[in-house]
Every structure is written in C-alpha cells, then in structure tokens.
Amino acid sequence: MRLAAPTPEHFTSRLRSPAVAARVGVWLGIAFSICFLTGLVSHWAQDPGQPIPFPTSPSWGYRVTQGLHVITGTAAVPLLLVKLWTVLPKFFERPPLRDPRRLLLTSLERASIGVLVAAGVFLLATGLMNSSQWYPWAFSFRATHYAVAWIAIGALVVHVAVKLPVIRDALTSHVDDTRHDRPTAVEPGALSRRGLLRTTWLAGGVAALATAGSAVPVLRDVSVLGVRSGDGPAGIPINKSAVSAGVTGTATSAAYRLEVAYGDRSVSLSHDDLLALPQHTETLPIACVEGWSASGSWTGVRVADLLDLVEAPRGDVRVESLQESGPFRVTTLQDQFARDERTLLALALDGETLSLDHGFPCRVIAPNRPGVLQTKWVTRLEVQA
Ligand SMILES: Nc1nc2c(c(=O)[nH]1)N[C@H]1C(S)=C(S)[C@@H](COP(=O)(O)O)O[C@H]1N2
Numbered sequence: 001m002r003l004a005a006p007t008p009e010h011f012t013s014r015l016r017s018p019a020v021a022a023r024v025g026v027w028l029g030i031a032f033s034i035c036f037l038t039g040l041v042s043h044w045a046q047d048p049g050q051p052i053p054f055p056t057s058p059s060w061g062y063r064v065t066q067g068l069h070v071i072t073g074t075a076a077v078p079l080l081l082v083k084l085w086t087v088l089p090k091f092f093e094r095p096p097l098r099d100p101r102r103l104l105l106t107s108l109e110r111a112s113i114g115v116l117v118a119a120g121v122f123l124l125a126t127g128l129m130n131s132s133q134w135y136p137w138a139f140s141f142r143a144t145h146y147a148v149a150w151i152a153i154g155a156l157v158v159h160v161a162v163k164l165p166v167i168r169d170a171l172t173s174h175v176d177d178t179r180h181d182r183p184t185a186v187e188p189g190a191l192s193r194r195g196l197l198r199t200t201w202l203a204g205g206v207a208a209l210a211t212a213g214s215a216v217p218v219l220r221d222v223s224v225l226g227v228r229s230g231d232g233p234a235g236i237p238i239n240k241s242a243v244s245a246g247v248t249g250t251a252t253s254a255a256y257r258l259e260v261a262y263g264d265r266s267v268s269l270s271h272d273d274l275l276a277l278p279q280h281t282e283t284l285p286i287a288c289v290e291g292w293s294a295s296g297s298w299t300g301v302r303v304a305d306l307l308d309l310v311e312a313p314r315g316d317v318r319v320e321s322l323q324e325s326g327p328f329r330v331t332t333l334q335d336q337f338a339r340d341e342r343t344l345l346a347l348a349l350d351g352e353t354l355s356l357d358h359g360f361p362c363r364v365i366a367p368n369r370p371g372v373l374q375t376k377w378v379t380r381l382e383v384q385a
C-alpha cells in the first residue's frame, strides 16, 4: 500500500466553502486589526525612549487597550481554527506545473498565505502563553511578538487584496451559494453552514467572556481563563511575589533607604522619612500586559515632590528595585509621568500599609502605564536630565 497525501477531491463537506471562509475571515480580520492597533499602543507604552511621549491620561487608557488586546486575541483562536479547517483542502492543491505564469502567481499567493498562517498561529500561541505566564522560550517576547505582528498584518493585507473578488462575491451572495465551491464539496455535514457560523461566533464569544473577567470585575465569576482575577491583598492580584524576587530580607530591613539622586546631589530616606512627607491618595489601576487589571486606592508621596528634594529638573527617572535580578528590576519613568501629580511612590493600598507582595516599603504607581513598569520594592530614583 502506498501512502499518498490527500488531494482536494478527498474533502467532500460542503461546509468547507469560500462562503464560510469569507464570513469567518471578516471577523478574524477585525480581531487581528484590533490586536494589531492595541499592540502598537502597548509597544509604544513600554518603549523606554518614547520619541512621542505616551500620554498619562486617561489613567485607565492602557487598561482598556491591553484588556481589548488579550480579549480579542483569545476570541481569535476559535475563529482561526475554523477558518483553517474550511480552507484545509487548499493546502493539498497541486501546483499548476505546466503553466509557468500561473505557477509563479500561485506560488506567490501560497507563500503569502503560508506566512500569514505561520505568523497568526505564532502570535496567538505566544500571546496565550504569555497571558498565562508561561515563557518556554529564550527570545524577548515583546520584540518578537511585535516584529511578527508587522509580518502578519502585511501578509493579511496582501491576502485580502488577492482574494478581494472572491470575498466580495461570497459576502454578497447567500451563505448556501455554491458558485465558488470545489466540485466535490457537496456532502451535507452535521451542521448547516449557518449553524457552523453561529457555533463559531458563540465559541469566539465564550473565549472572550472567559478572558474578560481579568479586566472587567463584574465578569470575574464567569471567567475561567482569567487566571489572576481579584485574589491578593486589597483585591489586586500579585504578579511577582516578594519571595520570588528575593527581597523579603532587604525590604523589611531597618537599613532600608530610598535614595533620590540627581547628578552629585542625593538624599536618603527611611520608610519613616517617607511617611513624614506630604501624603496623597489616588485611585489608579494596575493593568498588566497579560490583560488582567484591577483598580486600587493608593496613598504615598508624589514622585515630583521627591525629585524636588534634590532640586532636580524634570526629566526621565531611572527607577531601581531591591530585586536582585530580572528584566523589571530597573525601569524608566518618563518625564511626563514624573511630572504628573498622580504619579506616586505608594506606601499604602486601600488605607493599609503596602503588603510585601505589592511592593513594601514603596512602589511606583502612575496613571495610564503598563503594570510591568509599576516597579515594586523601589530603592533608588535617579533623574537622568
Ligand atoms: N520589582 C518588580 N516590580 C514589578 C514586577 C517585577 O517583576 N519586579 N512586576 C510588574 C508587573 S508585570 C506587574 S503586572 C505589576 C503587578 O503589581 P502587583 O503584583 O502589585 O499587582 O508589578 C510590576 N512591578
């Protein structure tokens, strides 16, 4: 017996039709576009250089864009699976070897689809893994996810342009229309085409709801995928714990000091010194790049007030944590955040001394900022101007 790859004629279900693929494709295109745009926002927000300063208002902006990013990315998973299923026979089409011109065109089109599928699967898979805090890779997630997003969106534009006539035709005719079907795609399945589409929308909706609870408190109970929803002191989840950051000793030591420096001027403040400075309270969210977010009422010292202690001009501030290693040990608090009156070095959350896991003795909390930059266990602020 010889094992042969299937040919398109082996696929007989009438559900595998451009009429279905185009309709699922519209939603997939919308989901990918939302992911792309909100991803650009997130990349900009995390860029230490920021040629155009990231705005500090509205304070909940990043919470919304990043929540949307992860929700639409998750909803895209069932859409992509159904879409791939409907076009599967295409992967087994034989290239038109006898006609060089058609061969070239088909090869180019297939290559662009290959790139699109590979990039799309890569983005959704790494995104899901990231939002469940599983990093089984050595490359930088942000740089790679960002680069591949450009590849995907480029390939998507090419794909839509090439298929535009078929897409337009499929969308303007009835869902059961057979004009663009392969000749063998005639067998009725367990579902009607409309039934398959409804099931797909439902699956996308369920995936979205299952994720949304990490950002939308009222949905918490239905969100089985919302991994870090509302547990942790004051209802705010904990990402990196004090134990895993290795700071339990240094953060609670009587020798703890916050150093504020500008050039050769510096001051050194104990936890009590910080408590003796004017205190301000702001309601601001922690909005993690993984999509979860939660709002808290933070009390502490304005970063601007601290910089005034060393008569520093405004400028980017280098923030250093007690944490000994790890990518988020040192972060940059850009000028516009350092100036903003809502930006605090928080000492308390919901009226209670900050817990060790939330960053005791003090942590950065600034409006409209990715959680990853809200540095905990801060021990040094240095104005770079
Ligand atoms: N020093 C330090 N600060 C840190 C982190 C870290 O790993 N180290 N994680 C950040 C991330 S990814 C998030 S989402 C927030 C979460 O803050 P929380 O644990 O208080 O909710 O802390 C940020 N601050």
Ligand SMILES: [Mo]
Pocket (backbone or CB within 6 Å): 239, 287, 288, 289, 290, 371, 372
């Ligand atoms: Mo985060």
